[in-house]
Amino acid sequence: MALTDPVFTDCLTAPLHLAGGIQPHGGLLVLDDQQRFVGASTNIAEWLDKEAAQLIGQPWQAIFPSLPLPGALKEMNHLGIAGSHLRALKLGNRDLVLAGHHWANRTLIEIEYRQKHIEGELPDELAQSRGALLAACTAALATQSTPEQAAECLMRHIALSTGFDRVILLQFLHDWHGKVIAEALKPGIRGYLGQHFPANDIPQNARSLYVIKRQRLIADAHADPVPIIHPGSEPLDLTHSELRAAHPAHIQYMKNMGVAASFSVSIVVNGALWGLVVCHSLQPRRLPFAVRLLCEHMANTAALHIGGLRQLGRANARHEHSMYRARLKQDLQTRGPTDDAIHQQLERVRQAFKADGAWAYFRRTDYHCGQLPATEPLNDLKRWLQSNATAPVHGYNRIPDDLARHGALVRHASGALHIQVDDDNFIVLLRHEQPENIEWAGPPDKPDTHIPGTALSPRRSFDAWKEQTQGQALPWEDYEYEAASELRILLRELLDYLQLEQQSLTDPLTGLGNRQQLQNYVEKISLTESGPETFVAVFLIDLDRFKPVNDTYGHSAGDQVLIEAGQRMSHLLRDSDLLARLGGDEFAIVLPRQKSLDALRALGERLIQAIARPYRLDQDNTRISASIGAAVLEPGMTLEMALHNADMAMYRMKHGGGNGFALFEGDTRPTHPGA
Incomplete structure (x- = not known):
């Protein structure tokens, strides 16, 4: 036995x-x-x-x-x-x-x-x-x-x-x-x-x-x-x-x-x-x-x-996350990925995840909200998160030793949740350090009764022993990782959607908007953009002497001139202005919140001067010019009507020799001071 x-x-x-x-x-x-x-x-x-x-x-x-x-x-x-x-x-x-x-x-x-x-x-x-x-x-x-x-x-x-x-x-x-x-x-x-x-x-x-x-x-x-x-x-x-x-x-x-x-x-x-x-x-x-x-x-x-x-608590949290994701999708699809829209939605993401700070890199632009460390430690955090990524969504709730040398990261990033949307775009959610005075039932790391044959020695003392934790944040819950993964999927789909939409609204040669984007933009402009103090204007630009460029240097050189002319005009416009290529050598601009006709004329002259600067082609300096017609987009007027009026003004200038700016003569808007 x-x-x-x-x-x-x-x-x-x-x-x-x-x-x-x-x-x-x-x-x-x-x-x-x-x-x-x-x-x-x-x-x-x-x-x-x-x-x-x-x-x-x-x-x-x-x-x-x-x-x-x-x-x-x-x-x-x-x-x-x-x-x-x-x-x-x-x-x-x-x-x-x-x-x-x-x-x-x-x-x-x-x-x-x-x-x-x-x-x-x-x-x-x-x-x-x-x-x-x-x-x-x-x-x-x-x-x-x-x-x-x-x-x-x-x-x-x-x-x-x-x-x-x-x-x-x-x-x-x-x-x-x-x-x-x-x-x-x-x-x-x-x-x-x-x-x-x-x-x-x-x-x-x-x-x-x-x-x-x-x-x-x-x-x-x-x-x-x-x-x-x-x-x-x-x-x-x-x-x-x-x-x-x-x-x-x-x-x-x-x-x-x-x-x-x-x-x-x-x-x-x-x-x-x-x-x-x-x-x-x-x-x-x-x-x-x-x-x-x-x-x-x-x-x-x-x-x-x-x-x-x-389960009920998580279901409620999942519902809240689902609701903000629906709002995010609707807002960015309706308003477009403007800086204001992205800032607003990033703030909603921060609040949904109960984060103290949020940082997003979206379409080559940084966006921040909440409380964040300075740029240098933030960049160190980014490098650490990306080099230690084990999954597209990962995080920690205790500051890693490699980052603890930055006091700002200990304070502001003791917890981090990293969402790598794709190779270029990401979101980082941060939680502040939560120092906690923990009372232990005896010192947790000082066993003092040894049992032969065992490595574990049970503690003899259970007297209260206090410790203040550092570099720790509230942990991320399982449902928050799940919500982060759902957010990542949504953002990837949204980026694909925006890319397709951008392709459908973009001139493939110059990267500027096309006629459809111009039309969509005009439809989005509210009636407040025109009134007794401001109005919306439309420019139509046609390049002079462009055909000889194609005939002399070839179509690739002509394409180069079109791209550079578009870039020169873009540099003179505000973020709220929209420049589009309508086809061939014809461009259009929508200019909201204009205050005087004089300002339109001044902008027209600057555009003409910019376009007229020499273009370097095959070791030669080539020059072109532009004829610009302008019209006011009156309330109730369609884009096509405004473009028709600008076209009439532009052809009047072009038949007069080109290289100039003309305002539609049928415009009856009262002249503003200085006009």
Whole structure:
């Protein structure tokens, strides 16, 4: 026979589910798929009056003749509200409870005394009210409006159900540190409300077990674990065991806290460990099977409610993000990607993501809003984000060491969310540093009780220890990363749309607008652009002596002249003016918010002078000139009508020899001062 001793390796990496031993307040039986005993804890005689070695090889019916055990445990009676595969059994003068579960081709049966044999446990009348407790907890949960409130409601019902000295609600933070957000204490018992416990207090291997086995009792920290006789070549998997022995480091941790017994219940939301309800007793304390499973059932109910509340909160946040994205798309498609529109939408993005600052690089232009660091550290941030990008959307909530040398980045960019829209365009959202005074339950990085054979040494001190965090910001939520990805998709589609629209509205040779863009622009100009103080004017420009350029130098040289003439005219115009090429050597300009006809004439003369400067072609200096006609776009007048009038003025000038400016003579607008 093989005796499996409960020996562990390092607590941080140990396979805790392969404990090799159980706690002494119960016994363990192991059956094969033929319902024969192939293993037992060495203390099994306390419950069955038979030594473990005597059981090996015996069939189930030899020990429990009146209790059938189908392979799937389907016919085991349920005991208690949440009991799964539990069976009450009277064996001689012993009132027992059996719990069973499967592992591979083995069935594990655990035996404990029923409640009335456990000194100091809950009175019978409270044990009988488990259904009422579950109903009360479920009803109370329905009135809670936040996940934290629901978890605290669960904690108080578990405290009532168990009667332990101290019951705390530990919520896991994003870095797996735990924070005590609520507690229930008996008189004279020390509390930890508001204090933090470092992540290594409950290492990853233990957290993984808490997700699977959702309630866990350690009845006596001072009791020695009981070995298991099991001749199998593989150690027993005790993941689902009620009695699994605890790692020595955890036992020492309990002793250091002055805790003799503990009972923990997992809050698992959507498959992830949200928190724990941890119960402490200063004296050894057992808790009946049914009460433990009642607490697990209440925790599962609370987790469903917490999940629903989180889902509702995220749905509301997603809806808000969807609404601002719809407004962004509509605004930029309607108004066009003007500087004002982009600034306005960037501010909306900043607010939607609860960011303190936002920086966008869009179509070769930088846009900023909110509070941002200066240019030099901002450029360092950009380089770091782009060189450390693991995905098109990525971020951090703690300033990287490479950036911490910039005090401005620590203050303004301790959190960053980088959205790389495409190779050229991006958005960076920033969150300020959020210094926080954290109160730890003892120094988190100074363990001082060493357990032989382990790397983890549990802390001896749990006195409050304060630390101020630096270089940290509020973390980005999962739904915010999701919203950032949706925003990226929208912006890529919008850029494609704008590019196609630009192509449809742009002259392919000069890059200026075409007739359609000119028409769209006139339609967008509101009536306020013309009135008693201002008016809208239209210029029509036709290049003089352009045909000889094509005939002498070729069409590529002629194209070069058209491009350069367009550039010269653009440099003389305001951002609000629109220059378009209508075809051939003909151009048009729309000029909103004009105040005098004299100003039009002055602009016309400057345009003529700019066009008349020499053009360098094939080592020659070539000159052309221009004839410009102008007309006022009266309210109610179409673009074609205004262009027709400007065309009449332009041809009058051209037939007079060209190289000049003429205003449409039929214009009846009152002459402004200076006209």
